[in-house]
Amino acid sequence: MATISSSIRCCSSSSSSSSYSNSSYIEVHQKNVPFSLVSPKRLAAKKVSLQSKCNPYSDVIIMQDGAVGTTAATTENKAPLKKLKDELLSIIPPDEHKEPIEVRGNNDKSTVSITVVGASGDLAKKKIFPALFALYYEDCLPEHFTIFGYSRSKMTDAELRNMVSRTLTCRIDKRENCDEKMEQFLQRCFYQSGQYDSQENFMELDKTLKEHESGRISNRLFYLSIPPNIFIDAVRCASLSASASDGWTRVIVEKPFGRDSGSSAALTRALKQYLEEDQIFRIDHYLGKELVENLSVLRFSNLIFEPLWSRQYIRNVQFIFSEDFGTEGRGGYFDHYGIIRDIMQNHLLQILALFAMETPVSLDAEDIRNEKVKVLRSMRPLRVDDVVIGQYKSHTKGGVTYPGYTDDKTVPKDSLTPTFAAASLFIDNARWDGVPFLMKAGKALHNRRAEIRVQFRHVPGNIYNRNFGTDLDRATNELVIRVQPDEAIYLKINNKVPGLGMRLDRSNLNLLYKARYSKEIPDAYERLLLDAIEGERRLFIRSDELDAAWSLFTPVLKDLEEKRIIPEYYPYGSRGPVGAHYLAARYNVKWGDLGVDE
Numbered sequence: 001m002a003t004i005s006s007s008i009r010c011c012s013s014s015s016s017s018s019s020y021s022n023s024s025y026i027e028v029h030q031k032n033v034p035f036s037l038v039s040p041k042r043l044a045a046k047k048v049s050l051q052s053k054c055n056p057y058s059d060v061i062i063m064q065d066g067a068v069g070t071t072a073a074t075t076e077n078k079a080p081l082k083k084l085k086d087e088l089l090s091i092i093p094p095d096e097h098k099e100p101i102e103v104r105g106n107n108d109k110s111t112v113s114i115t116v117v118g119a120s121g122d123l124a125k126k127k128i129f130p131a132l133f134a135l136y137y138e139d140c141l142p143e144h145f146t147i148f149g150y151s152r153s154k155m156t157d158a159e160l161r162n163m164v165s166r167t168l169t170c171r172i173d174k175r176e177n178c179d180e181k182m183e184q185f186l187q188r189c190f191y192q193s194g195q196y197d198s199q200e201n202f203m204e205l206d207k208t209l210k211e212h213e214s215g216r217i218s219n220r221l222f223y224l225s226i227p228p229n230i231f232i233d234a235v236r237c238a239s240l241s242a243s244a245s246d247g248w249t250r251v252i253v254e255k256p257f258g259r260d261s262g263s264s265a266a267l268t269r270a271l272k273q274y275l276e277e278d279q280i281f282r283i284d285h286y287l288g289k290e291l292v293e294n295l296s297v298l299r300f301s302n303l304i305f306e307p308l309w310s311r312q313y314i315r316n317v318q319f320i321f322s323e324d325f326g327t328e329g330r331g332g333y334f335d336h337y338g339i340i341r342d343i344m345q346n347h348l349l350q351i352l353a354l355f356a357m358e359t360p361v362s363l364d365a366e367d368i369r370n371e372k373v374k375v376l377r378s379m380r381p382l383r384v385d386d387v388v389i390g391q392y393k394s395h396t397k398g399g400v401t402y403p404g405y406t407d408d409k410t411v412p413k414d415s416l417t418p419t420f421a422a423a424s425l426f427i428d429n430a431r432w433d434g435v436p437f438l439m440k441a442g443k444a445l446h447n448r449r450a451e452i453r454v455q456f457r458h459v460p461g462n463i464y465n466r467n468f469g470t471d472l473d474r475a476t477n478e479l480v481i482r483v484q485p486d487e488a489i490y491l492k493i494n495n496k497v498p499g500l501g502m503r504l505d506r507s508n509l510n511l512l513y514k515a516r517y518s519k520e521i522p523d524a525y526e527r528l529l530l531d532a533i534e535g536e537r538r539l540f541i542r543s544d545e546l547d548a549a550w551s552l553f554t555p556v557l558k559d560l561e562e563k564r565i566i567p568e569y570y571p572y573g574s575r576g577p578v579g580a581h582y583l584a585a586r587y588n589v590k591w592g593d594l595g596v597d598e
């Protein structure tokens with residue numbers, strides 16, 4: 001052990017728990033941060049496993065006596081721990097691993113305080129508290145944790161609990177002890193009222209946090225669920241007056257990260273006055289979605305896909321986002337940003353980067369983020385010619401009148417803000433030269449959907465061409481990764497219809513998640529919150545990624561706004577502006593979601 005690092009200690013102690021007779025733990029101190037441990041009860045069911053249930057990117061460490069712990073996969077501690085794991089595994093052959101026994105020790109010494117800043121708001125109620133409860137329900141939160149709501153509204157702890165309880169739901173697959181779990185969770189939630197720009201108020205928060213931390217090593221996570229104009233005030237106050245004194249302090253920042261390259265860089269500079277880059281967790285919740293996370297698995301762990309993943313076989317790739325509702329309630333925010341900033345520059349571009357990047361050296365956060373930056377920097381900035389914009393207008397259907405975008409009272413009547421956009425992007429590198437990457441995003445369309453469509457090239461010299469008639473697109477192999485709803489991966493292939501004749505049809509090889517997996521898919525915020533607690537950064541946006549993303553969109557956004565380009569109006573609930581078809585047609589492409597057999 002001594003050969004590994006003086007920062008790794010290995011200890012034994014007697015357990016206070018009755019079900020396990022012996023107890024061992026290892027402590028890894030990196031900047032005074034102990035690594036997290038996984039409950040052995042969960043592991044016991046699986047015997048010795050090399051992955052923790054809650055964070056697949058943390059290593060499970062098997063001690064010589066059979067004890068099991070996990071590492072939080074931070075860049076700081078991952079390297080020595082990997083070495084440690086390798087060493088331990090080489091000492092103990094797999095078939096000699098004993099049953100896991102309880103791992104105790106440093107978990108008792110540390111605690112995590114999660115403060116939701118802006119706790120009275122929409123996102124906190126809709127996503128953050130429910131995600132924290134789901135993590136608690138799944139036994140994924142550390143043993144010692146406390147949740148604080150912080151906002152200006154006056155509320156007692158009981159009122160916060162009441163507000164939170166109305167937003168919580170139980171997992172459909174295990175409801176038995178839900179009420180009990182909910183009550184236990186709510187007892188760990190507290191509320192502190194304060195201003196976002198008051199250091200004094202944050203000092204009061206600090207005092208309350210300390211009382212709950214009861215002398216343990218304190219780790220503090222601040223989730224900024226507030227409008228962007230108050231981000232910096234809140235970060236300043238939290239960092240100067242309520243940082244953890246001995247453990248880590250991390251801040252999750254919600255988008256928007258600026259409106260363009262300039263304002264985004266200014267935000268980053270301001271954040272970095274108070275925080276190191278590795279304390280900033282910029283959320284893009286699409287990266288926490290199951291099928292987005294699966295993209296790399298699909299590409300890099302299946303021999304059949306990676307060889308096809310280039311200009312040689314792929315004709316075009318489409319990233320499609322649609323919502324069947326308008327800006328209801330968020331018009332004020334939206335009008336300042338528009339659909340390009342709201343969806344394309346972040347969610348769709350992040351998916352594109354994961355789709356198109358080269359193979360990372362490893363699954364480490366920095367290796368993945370390096371590859372994403374590289375591919376983003378190989379892309380051509382967009383020009384006005386590369387985009388089509390639209391805005392929804394009022395529409396009456398079946399006796400119901402749906403409002404137009406500018407009917408929203410918080411939106412100026414003469415607003416030209418796009419609620420729909422389609423764009424063609426290109427990656428100027430050896431792999432993707434000439435392949436159109438098309439994006440389409442819109443609100444108030446005919447359905448709610450997010451998907452990736454990969455259209456492959458036509459089969460050269462296809463001897464079955466005559467069976468498809470003149471429309472070769474009908475024979476295109478298309479791989480669809482449906483992010484939501486009804487998560488699925490399906491591949492359209494050409495197949496012979498059974499019978500004596502020779503008739504072909506298009507059929508789907510279909511991996512529909514709800515048919516294949518019985519387990520409920522976790523919400524994106526669950527994964528992201530857990531990662532932030534564990535210090536796993538791969539799903540968060542690094543500042544250079546953000547810069548690269550803004551560089552692509554800033555010129556076109558500026559042009560659209562300066563030239564006051566008028567959007568094409570489309571009826572609420574329709575398929576969007578026709579202009580999107582012309583844009584795709586320029587590259588000989590048809591949008592895959594509009595076909596008869598989509």
Ligand SMILES: NC(=O)C1=CN([C@@H]2O[C@H](COP(=O)(O)OP(=O)(O)OC[C@H]3O[C@@H](n4cnc5c(N)ncnc54)[C@H](OP(=O)(O)O)[C@@H]3O)[C@@H](O)[C@H]2O)C=CC1
Pocket residue numbers: 118119120121122123124126151152153196224225226227228230254255256333
């Ligand atoms: N809601 C959503 O679905 C999504 C939101 N986001 C982002 O998450 C963050 C939070 O969103 P959301 O919860 O909708 O925001 P809200 O508008 O609901 O604001 C959150 C809280 O901030 C306080 N607040 C609101 N406006 C101001 C103001 N002008 N000055 C000071 N405090 C204010 C209020 O609390 P109090 O008055 O009690 O202090 C409010 O409850 C934003 O950055 C948003 O862009 C990102 C993706 C989706």
Ligand SMILES: O=C1O[C@H](COP(=O)(O)O)[C@@H](O)[C@H](O)[C@H]1O
Pocket residue numbers: 285323342450
């Ligand atoms: O970030 C945002 O995302 C939501 C859509 O998220 P989803 O997980 O429900 O698909 C979008 O409605 C909102 O405008 C945008 O700010």
